[in-house]
Amino acid sequence: MRLNILHVVGARPNFVKIAPIKRALASTGKVRQQLVHTGQHYDRALSDDFFEDLDLAQPDLNLGVGSGPHGVQAGKLMQALEPVIERFRPSWVFTVGDVNSTLAAALVAAKLQIRVAHVEAGLRSHDWSMPEEVNRVLTDRLSDALFTTEASANENLYGEGIPENKVHFVGNVMIDTLDTLLPKAAKLQTARALGLPEGRYVLVTLHRPGNVDDSKRLAGVVGALRQIADVCEGPVVFPVHPRTGRRIRDNGIEDVLSTIHVLDPLRYLEFLSLMNTAGVVLTDSGGIQEETTVLGIPCVTLRPDTERPVTLTEGTNRLFDGDLDLLPEVVLNALQEERRPVRPHLWDGKAAQRIAAITVS
Numbered sequence: 001m002r003l004n005i006l007h008v009v010g011a012r013p014n015f016v017k018i019a020p021i022k023r024a025l026a027s028t029g030k031v032r033q034q035l036v037h038t039g040q041h042y043d044r045a046l047s048d049d050f051f052e053d054l055d056l057a058q059p060d061l062n063l064g065v066g067s068g069p070h071g072v073q074a075g076k077l078m079q080a081l082e083p084v085i086e087r088f089r090p091s092w093v094f095t096v097g098d099v100n101s102t103l104a105a106a107l108v109a110a111k112l113q114i115r116v117a118h119v120e121a122g123l124r125s126h127d128w129s130m131p132e133e134v135n136r137v138l139t140d141r142l143s144d145a146l147f148t149t150e151a152s153a154n155e156n157l158y159g160e161g162i163p164e165n166k167v168h169f170v171g172n173v174m175i176d177t178l179d180t181l182l183p184k185a186a187k188l189q190t191a192r193a194l195g196l197p198e199g200r201y202v203l204v205t206l207h208r209p210g211n212v213d214d215s216k217r218l219a220g221v222v223g224a225l226r227q228i229a230d231v232c233e234g235p236v237v238f239p240v241h242p243r244t245g246r247r248i249r250d251n252g253i254e255d256v257l258s259t260i261h262v263l264d265p266l267r268y269l270e271f272l273s274l275m276n277t278a279g280v281v282l283t284d285s286g287g288i289q290e291e292t293t294v295l296g297i298p299c300v301t302l303r304p305d306t307e308r309p310v311t312l313t314e315g316t317n318r319l320f321d322g323d324l325d326l327l328p329e330v331v332l333n334a335l336q337e338e339r340r341p342v343r344p345h346l347w348d349g350k351a352a353q354r355i356a357a358i359t360v361s
Contacts, residue, residue: 002032203274223256
């Protein structure tokens with residue numbers, strides 16, 4: 001008898017993680033799968049194009065929920081997901097990451113007494129001001145199978161009283177996708193196409209509320225980017241997330257970016273190509289901390305904490321939450337470092353295969 005599995009995705013990192021899982025499960029010949037895109041991210045560069053880049057079939061259903069305040073969006077997500085889950089009656093609902101779609105899928109499935117599998121479980125920043133932290137903790141409490149990426153995640157879950165038989169240390173599916181697509185991304189030579197000096201530019205991504213929602217903080221961060229552009233030999237390259245772009249325009253600080261190489265949002269393969277040849281990455285993203293660790297690219301994370309501590313203890317990541325006037329020096333020092341690729345335990349490109357084997361066993 002085949003298992004029925006319903007995958008729920010809603011934002012770019014979800015697509016990157018679900019693609020290898022869906023392929024690995026299909027290869028077992030023991031499952032029937034459906035993919036639901038909630039439409040939490042609706043910008044084409046952050047959504048539709050990723051299915052093509054990841055060689056992932058278009059979703060069976062797109063709910064088109066869109067953006068909104070957290071409570072409004074979560075309510076809409078649950079309203080849209082409930083009839084879908086009731087109709088399909090899956091054996092498992094797979095939910096990945098830590099966005100609002102992740103929690104909404106887990107809540108609806110749990111109330112319908114459908115088993116929940118959470119991929120990337122157990123990560124903790126211990127910062128309750130982050131919406132993602134709330135989503136992570138609550139999703140884990142609702143889940144029946146918790147697939148973890150690093151040893152610290154297991155310890156977090158055990159400390160919260162999650163039974164050990166529910167927790168499975170499988171590795172990092174984000175790295176499965178990275179390994180699969182890096183050769184294809186490298187062929188794009190995105191840096192060369194943009195006239196950027198390989199190994200010498202600073203690649204920036206910013207989207208976390210803590211950095212972009214407060215006007216004073218955002219102005220300080222943007223001002224620091226301009227200072228970095230002034231002191232670094234190579235350019236500062238900034239593909240601007242739509243949400244961040246709106247905040248910059250709303251605050252009237254576009255002119256501060258005049259010396260920065262500003263780009264529209266990039267497709268996954270384009271961004272991976274650009275990241276692979278960067279001198280340093282300045283980010284507030286979780287997944288990029290992991291990718292830069294495997295690629296060996298120095299990473300400066302503009303946050304006071306990280307839910308991915310292995311990127312600090314073994315990888316190329318370091319946190320920065322100090323005086324923004326000191327950020328240019330931190331970035332400049334990082335630019336001087338040599339590439340040092342690191343593979344934390346089980347980050348071997350086979351995490352999805354382990355997930356599939358556990359699911360069908």
